[in-house]
Amino acid sequence: MTEPWVSNSTTAAPRRKTAEVHSLLEALISKREQEITDIEQMVERYERRIRFEEQAYRSMSTLRRMLTGKKPDHHLAVEYIHYVKKPMEKVRSLRLEVSNYQAMLEGTVPAVIPEILS
Template sequence: MIVSVEGTGQQYEVVNAEELANYLCEIKAKRLSYIAELHGRIERYEKRRAQQQAAYHKMSSIRKLFSGKAPDHHLAVEYMVYVRQPMQEIAQLTGGNNVIEEILVVLSGGADTVCVPVWLSQEILNRMGRERLW
């Protein structure tokens, strides 16, 4: 089986399609577990923010006056770091998993040559124990 890298014209040979499919399934599973971890981080942040907001609203007016509420721009930066960036990363990982799924469909169809993106070729080579493609 020959694996071709998109845009580079590079090709390398893999022992068989089953081996490549196993590597792709491992990569996909690793990415799915990381996506679940990112979702967990987002949920923990949102839960913590909701608790802080509820605690602030329960305070008396005098206590609110003396307690330091974070400025809105700090909250916006926190949101970007803890929610927006992980959501962008999740979208990127999900798109990559879709590419992996398409390649698995091509492999199950019995193709002799498979074309993969550069990022995926590097992950495959890392899993196979090779250093570089070229």
């Protein structure tokens, strides 16, 4: 009659460990999704600012436009790489990471916890 008590304790440990891994994966997914949202908002703010600057430049008088000048194209290209291209590459890698974590949650991929978290 005491056997069920022993078998319950041996099966409870793997369930608890699975629940811990499950909650850890859910926390990682939510953290990565928040990072993605933050990066996308930063890119959107940059693009909005650039549109505003371009609109303000076009609305200037010809004389004022000649005196003010415009950023050289290569400066704009470097800004684009820094504020849009690199962050969007980071977003793509984060989305791949999230999809991998979701596959782990579903059980289609074995759950391997990153070495950083171990």
